[in-house]
Amino acid sequence: MKSSLLSRLELNRRRDLAFKHKHLLGIQGLTSSEIVSVLDTAESFYEVSTREVKKVPTLRGKTIINLFYEPSTRTRSSFELAAKRLSADIVNFNKQTSSVIKGESFKDTILNLEAMNPDAIIIRHSASGIPYFATTFCQHRIINAGDGSHEHPTQALLDAFTIRQEKKNFKDLKVIIVGDIIHSRVARSNIFLLNKMGAKVVLVGPPALLPVEFKNFGVEIDFNLDRAIQGADVVMMLRIQLERQAANFFPSIREYRNLYSLTEKRFRKAKKNAIIMHPGPINRGVEISTDMADSAKSVILKQVENGIAVRMAVLYLLLGGKKREAID
Amino acid sequence: MRLLIKNGRVIDPSSKTDDTLDLLIERGKIVDIKTKIESKGVKVIDASRLVVAPGFIDMHVHLREPGQEDKETLFTGALAAAKGGFTSIACMPNTNPVNDNRGVTEYILSETKKNSVVNVFPIASITRGQNGAELTDMADLAEAGAIAFSDDGLPIEDSQVMRRALEYSKILKTLIINHCEDKNLSGEGVMHEGYYSYLFGLKGIPASSEETMIARDIILAKKVGTPIHIAHLSVKGAVDIIKEAKKKKVMVTTEVTPHHLFLTDSLLENYDTNLKVNPPIRSEEDAQALIQAVKDGVIDVFASDHAPHTIDEKDVEFDKAPFGINGLETAVSLFLDKLVNKNVISLRKFVGMISTTPAAILGLENKGKICVGADADLTILNLKKEIVVDVNTFKSKSRNNPFHGWKLRGAPVKTIVGGKIVYTSSS
Numbered sequence: 001m002k003s004s005l006l007s008r009l010e011l012n013r014r015r016d017l018a019f020k021h022k023h024l025l026g027i028q029g030l031t032s033s034e035i036v037s038v039l040d041t042a043e044s045f046y047e048v049s050t051r052e053v054k055k056v057p058t059l060r061g062k063t064i065i066n067l068f069y070e071p072s073t074r075t076r077s078s079f080e081l082a083a084k085r086l087s088a089d090i091v092n093f094n095k096q097t098s099s100v101i102k103g104e105s106f107k108d109t110i111l112n113l114e115a116m117n118p119d120a121i122i123i124r125h126s127a128s129g130i131p132y133f134a135t136t137f138c139q140h141r142i143i144n145a146g147d148g149s150h151e152h153p154t155q156a157l158l159d160a161f162t163i164r165q166e167k168k169n170f171k172d173l174k175v176i177i178v179g180d181i182i183h184s185r186v187a188r189s190n191i192f193l194l195n196k197m198g199a200k201v202v203l204v205g206p207p208a209l210l211p212v213e214f215k216n217f218g219v220e221i222d223f224n225l226d227r228a229i230q231g232a233d234v235v236m237m238l239r240i241q242l243e244r245q246a247a248n249f250f251p252s253i254r255e256y257r258n259l260y261s262l263t264e265k266r267f268r269k270a271k272k273n274a275i276i277m278h279p280g281p282i283n284r285g286v287e288i289s290t291d292m293a294d295s296a297k298s299v300i301l302k303q304v305e306n307g308i309a310v311r312m313a314v315l316y317l318l319l320g321g322k323k324r325e326a327i328d
Numbered sequence: 329m330r331l332l333i334k335n336g337r338v339i340d341p342s343s344k345t346d347d348t349l350d351l352l353i354e355r356g357k358i359v360d361i362k363t364k365i366e367s368k369g370v371k372v373i374d375a376s377r378l379v380v381a382p383g384f385i386d387m388h389v390h391l392r393e394p395g396q397e398d399k400e401t402l403f404t405g406a407l408a409a410a411k412g413g414f415t416s417i418a419c420m421p422n423t424n425p426v427n428d429n430r431g432v433t434e435y436i437l438s439e440t441k442k443n444s445v446v447n448v449f450p451i452a453s454i455t456r457g458q459n460g461a462e463l464t465d466m467a468d469l470a471e472a473g474a475i476a477f478s479d480d481g482l483p484i485e486d487s488q489v490m491r492r493a494l495e496y497s498k499i500l501k502t503l504i505i506n507h508c509e510d511k512n513l514s515g516e517g518v519m520h521e522g523y524y525s526y527l528f529g530l531k532g533i534p535a536s537s538e539e540t541m542i543a544r545d546i547i548l549a550k551k552v553g554t555p556i557h558i559a560h561l562s563v564k565g566a567v568d569i570i571k572e573a574k575k576k577k578v579m580v581t582t583e584v585t586p587h588h589l590f591l592t593d594s595l596l597e598n599y600d601t602n603l604k605v606n607p608p609i610r611s612e613e614d615a616q617a618l619i620q621a622v623k624d625g626v627i628d629v630f631a632s633d634h635a636p637h638t639i640d641e642k643d644v645e646f647d648k649a650p651f652g653i654n655g656l657e658t659a660v661s662l663f664l665d666k667l668v669n670k671n672v673i674s675l676r677k678f679v680g681m682i683s684t685t686p687a688a689i690l691g692l693e694n695k696g697k698i699c700v701g702a703d704a705d706l707t708i709l710n711l712k713k714e715i716v717v718d719v720n721t722f723k724s725k726s727r728n729n730p731f732h733g734w735k736l737r738g739a740p741v742k743t744i745v746g747g748k749i750v751y752t753s754s755s
Binding site: 130133182214217 | 522529598643645647
């Protein structure tokens, strides 16, 4: 047992040589082999969470700050558990009980947290580009846990891990991503990743939520779910935010549900062994019917489970092993 | 005081002059222009290998005083203008309080008289407090010295109010300037809407937000029969609309800034807030169309839309940063390097667009030209001088300029206002 872990870590050490980044800001900055190295590393950490003692000493003595400016259930606890299972110390920053409420700026908040000498800061924020902004003045490692409508790299990596688990490889898979594409960081990171891995991506949604310029991302777009879902291997549904209706992105929830909700009838047009994914939180009965969300084809909770292994891999690749020259 | 400028290449678009000439200046006026002037007891400037142009006029700047003196003051804004080669600037009314009454206009003019090294012409607001609803006392403001009227970044949304403003401007010899933007279409946008806004996950400002309001304003100006000036053109579609309107003899004039000509939206990849400006930096295709429009004469004027903001305001997340580029001290070198020295436009055309034409549009009779009797406002240029933009050397109080580090060829080396040398470059 112990020796197998050691050999695994040795394997990881070799992998991390292939992952020379100081930060994880987005999928855009990663190569396909780096993505594979994250997924492989995650596979070796996957088993840790199934043990009775769910802990390895890999990151003992490292300090990580979980800086969440937006509400989050999955990503925040997933990063926290990932850090703890690697024996790192993690501090959770809660915007509501912080000096942000007193008007402290983002930059000052980071500078103050940095003064406490963490090894990495995990940031979730509603402003696109915030992790890049942080790297302009912060010396420590930055991990993007979702910035505005821009990127959510660990979500795309855990989605990829889940797809690989189910489908073995990405080549020529038809993945449809359905819903509020324009506002979705999950969609963007998944588009970048799936493109790099050779999958075929089709985006689906009403025109106001799916501008034609997305074609330039190297994907297909379709306003008709019934057509797009035909022959799909992976059906990825996105949460529809109810306030979008007020801004006339679509006329009503009823209308949206009629056109874009994943129902059993629609899902029958996908490939027989197709899987259903959703980054959460789900609106049951809106973008996905309850029977679909809970069906045997749904891997929604597997995504959540896999999130921990993938985030352990990311933390390990950035913080573990010997200090080495980072390339960015 | 008398001043003799010798051996300069004198460019005057109004008389189509492009010759090596001497200029004699006395009591703030040009009193003699000849191939050779000999005069004793005068201060002499040797302008050999330099260009002597009528003083540059920037009809779109924000000087922030009164109310936002942490960003800029009338004093520092004027210093920045002089360093940038401008002898006259027209300042927008979005101060605090808004320049919507005689008191503010008079304050700007009296402060300018006391402190300013360049001429400052206040632009008053069209509506009270820029509220878009009630017209200001335009005749009173014009009498106090307001040179034009604009609601600046809060364009008049109500078409009836715009029509009334244009109608009222007929009884005054004044100009309505509009920043054309349908704020409903812009929404919470922070950059040009297009491929790059979707890539960077930033909310977009569509080209249509500018185009629709320009089309409306042209229709209204045509109906009313008054001139209108469209501020900072930024998109190709707007160029097409203006081109059509000019063909139909609508009295419309337009301006363009260096940042809309020489920057494109892909540069926002690092979320640099110094690139956040309204109208936003547009696509490559738009920038190309603007350069073509300059060449074709569809665009009349060069302006900077100088909009200073403090470092603290700009050093934040992109969504939160204020819109605006600090442009007075880089505009002329950018135009010289990118347009004149690369032979995109002639030197005479450039001087026309940055001096003669803005003077004509604003009705500044004795400015924008070099002739006997004209104001001795002059900009002396060295077309070969190499500079590296360094925001830390700015005279402006603020530093928000995205051209920092750019190497440019061509720069103003001396600025003369009313016969007084107000700026001389260090080397």
